[in-house]
Amino acid sequence: MSEVHVIEHPLIQHKLTHIRDKSTGSKMFRELVEEVSTLLAYEVTRDLPLCDVEVETPVTKTESQVIAGKKLGIVPILRAGLGMVDGILKLIPAAKVGHVGLYRDPDTLEPVEYYCKMPADIENRELLVVDPMLATGGSAEAGIQFVKDRGGKNIKFVCLIAAPEGVERLQEAHPDVDIYTPAIDEKLNDHAYIVPGLGDAGDRLYGTK
Numbered sequence: 409m410s411e412v413h414v415i416e417h418p419l420i421q422h423k424l425t426h427i428r429d430k431s432t433g434s435k436m437f438r439e440l441v442e443e444v445s446t447l448l449a450y451e452v453t454r455d456l457p458l459c460d461v462e463v464e465t466p467v468t469k470t471e472s473q474v475i476a477g478k479k480l481g482i483v484p485i486l487r488a489g490l491g492m493v494d495g496i497l498k499l500i501p502a503a504k505v506g507h508v509g510l511y512r513d514p515d516t517l518e519p520v521e522y523y524c525k526m527p528a529d530i531e532n533r534e535l536l537v538v539d540p541m542l543a544t545g546g547s548a549e550a551g552i553q554f555v556k557d558r559g560g561k562n563i564k565f566v567c568l569i570a571a572p573e574g575v576e577r578l579q580e581a582h583p584d585v586d587i588y589t590p591a592i593d594e595k596l597n598d599h600a601y602i603v604p605g606l607g608d609a610g611d612r613l614y615g616t617k
Contacts (some may be wrong), residue, residue: 409579409583409587409605410517410578410579410582410583410584410585410586410587411587412570412575412579412586412587412589412592412593413451413452413586413587413588413589414547414589414590414592415448415451415588415589415590416590417447417451417590419447420444420447420448420590421590421591423440423443424444424472424568424569424590424591426440427440427444427568427606428530428566428576428604428605428606430607432612433614434614434615437612437613438491438613439456440489441491441492441495441540441568441609441613442492442494442495442498442614443495444495444498444568444590445491445492445493445494445495445538445566446495446496446498446499448492448495448496448566448568448588448590449492449495449496449499449500449536449566450499450587451588452536452564452566453480453500456476456534457475457476457478457570458473458475458476458477459473459475459476459477460472461473461474467597469474470524472481475578478534478535478557479504479529479532479533480500480502480503480504480530480533480534480535480536481503481504481505481506481526481527481530481533481534481535481536482497482500482503482504482505482506482535482536482538483498483505483506483507483508483526483535483536483537483538483551483560484505484507484508484537484539485508485510485537485538485539485547485548485551486507486508486509486523487509487609487610487613487614488539488540488541488609489508489538489539489540490613491540491609491613492539492540492566493505493538493567496536496538498529503528503536504511504527504533506524506525506526506527506535506555507523507524507525508521508524508537508551508554508555509521509522509523509524510522510547510550510551512546512547512600516595518546519546519547519549519550519551520570521550521554524554524558524571526555526558526559526560530555530558530559530560531559531560532562533562533617534558534562534564535555535560535562535563535564536563536564536565536566537552537555537563537564537565537566537585538565538566538567539551539565539567540567540568540569540606540609540613541568541569541570541574541602541605541606542565542567542568542569542570542571542574542575542578542587542589543571543574543596543600543601543602544571544573544574544577544596544600545573545574545575545576545577545578545581546577548565548567548574548578549577549578549581549582552565552578552581552582553581553582553587563582563584563585564585564586564587564588565582565585565586565587565588566575566588567587567588567589567611568587568589568590568591568604568606569590569591569592569593569602569606570587570589570591570593570602571592571593571594571595571596571602571603571605572592572593572594572595573595573596574596575587575592593605
């Protein structure tokens with residue numbers, strides 16, 4: 409079974425509180441999501457391998473460490489996942505970005521794919537599939553499967569808030585994909601919204617309803 413990493417860094421928790429607040433407008437909401445995404449990326453990449461290199465400082469030559477040639481990729485689940493991409497790219501500017509377009513059928517609540525494009529060398533990259541919400545888990549499950557179908561192997565899922573139901577579903581469907589989130593909330597309500605959650609992340613990011 410995959411691991412669930414609950415990231416409790418004080419800065420992340422502080423900013424997440426303002427993201428939850430219904431009085432936070434779209435501009436501030438977008439900025440906070442980007443900032444939290446940068447901080448999450450710092451935690452998610454803790455296990456990247458390092459190798460020794462020789463550098464010359466202004467004083468002398470020395471051995472130091474760099475990331476050992478690991479290629480990274482970011483795959484947002486559209487549309488809300490786009491809000492997390494720039495924050496991660498600030499920390500990992502060389503990462504390639506794929507896209508998975510899904511929407512939730514209002515009757516069945518199941519995901520429907522409308523777009524999917526990945527980096528050509530997806531099989532050689534460590535991939536961060538990102539979406540602010542892990543609610544029912546349907547979109548995350550389907551999005552990760554689309555990535556796997558196109559050759560993705562080393563995958564982590566990163567979100568801002570998760571529901572227990574979504575965590576359980578994603579672990580069952582993809583036991584090889586670790587989950588990174590700052591918060592696992594109480595439950596889903598009858599409309600599949602996370603409680604207490606933050607509302608609809610896509611609508612709050614882009615000012616739509």
